[in-house]
Amino acid sequence: MTARRLKDTDTRRSGLDVDAGRGVERQVAAWTLAGLMVLGAGMGLLNLSVEGVLREGASRWVYGGTMVLLMALGVVLGLLRRVGRPETFGLVLLGDLVYVVVALCIEDPVRYATPLMLLFPAFVAAWFLSPWMLGVNMAATVLACLVAMWGSYDDPVALTVQVAVNSGVLNAASAGVYVLRRRVERLLEATRALSHQDPLTGLANRRRLVEQAPRVWRQARREGSQVVAMVLDLDHFKQLNDAHGHAAGDAVLQAVAAALAATVRPSDVLARAGGEEMIVLGLVGDAVEARRLAERLRSAVAASRSGGGHAVTASIGLALARPVDGEDAAGAMWRLVDRADGAMYEAKRAGRDRVAAVLPRQRTGQFRDSIPPPSRAVG
Incomplete structure (x- = not known):
């Protein structure tokens, strides 16, 4: 349950990263498809200048029109620079259809319209589409090979063997690329987690904190809120490690x-x-709300227990700031954290297991401890 809760919390906080990643994937898909379409159409137009390749009559016009249309579509796609998964799915199936049209316009499809042309849509489907979309394209590949090679073999057995061999190789290659893609995605996800998460606790690390600062600052300016930074330091943690070992300390963390x-x-x-x-970074309306949140965190730490039954308390320092336009969010965040860190040491000196705050004076801009520490006994 604990691991699931930590994972869900991190998932909610990484929504912007997911959206950004999808945006990049759409751009890569658009440029890849555009490049393949323009390249394939350009190479296909060369057949118009080779005698004996194309069927005479209307087939030449159909073939040439298909290549020109394909090239124009590729140019438009490159200019748009973005394509979603449904659009990519449609373009992949269009690629299968284009192969069928080409094969029907070629004098000798077995010689001049090899099914290897379907590698383009097969690889694009494997890299950019969902599993069910990939499955549909695999079935379309078999059908495209059958239609394209139908007139080249009089023997049904020979036709069946050739369709099975060619579509089987294409679909096997497509499946291999899909497996490779899934492996790469898992490795990238693991790398992202390592670069943004603390490996022991599963919480965000300092790098993630810096990356989230601009979002927090933008939201605070948009909503007219204040940014609160809270620094929590566990009390007597070194003594716990010395008395019970680092494994016990890790379990407490x-x-x-x-x-x-x-x-x-x-x-x-x-x-x-x-x-x-x-460190906790968030938005509050005023100092009272910040204090309530800090007290909830302090109580949560005091109530927590490791599997071995060990417990600790925490001293918490908090500081507030109202972001202004044009300031560097990361730099402003660390200055705010430094102030909260100083307040945390005040909480330590006041007896530990308590909250101390340092807030800006309204007129002088200096800082003062505006929230007196509670008078309860030290834990």
Whole structure:
């Protein structure tokens, strides 16, 4: 349950990255299809100048018109620079149809219109389409080979063997590319996770925190909110490691991370800064809301337990800022975190297991501790 909760939290926070990745994939698909269409049509037009390749009469006009149309479509697609999966699916099936038209216009399809022409749509389908779309194209490949080679063989057995061999090779190659694509996608996803997640706790790391800062700053300016940075440092964590071993310490960190991930809001960024220190970045309306959130986080840490029954408390420092236009979000974030870090040390000196805050004065711009620490006993 804990691992699933952490994964769901990270998934919600990576929506922008997913959208950006899909945008890049659409551009790559458009340029790939455009290049293949223009290249294939250009090579196909060369057959018009070779005697004995094309059938005489209307077939030459149909063939030439198909190549010109294909090239024009490729140019338009390249200019659009974006194509979705449904459009790619349609263009792949169009590629199968174009092969059939070419084969019917060729004098000797077995010699001049080899089914290897279908490698273009087969590879595009394998790399860009979903499994069911790929399956449809595989069936279309078999049908295209059958129609294209129908008039070249009088013996049904020979026709069946040739269609099976050619479509089988094409579909096997397509399936191999699809498997390779899935493997690459898994490797890329694992690399992305390693570059954005702390491997022990599954929380975001410092790199992810920096990447999310512009989003938080934009949202704060758009909504008129304030940005709150909270620095959480586990109390007496070194003593726990020394007394019970690093394995116990790691288990406590994982339990604390799970408790915090279940407590923060979906729009907040929760990251492990290193060691036993964690950072929360989010939006609040005022200092009271920030304090309530910090207290919830403090209580969540205190209530968490590792599998071995070990528990810790946390000292939390928070700082608020109102973003302004034109400032560097990452730099402003680290300045805000530094202020929260200073407040966290104030919480340590005040007795630990508490929240301390440093907020800007409205007129002077200096900072003061505007939220007194609670008077309860230290845990």
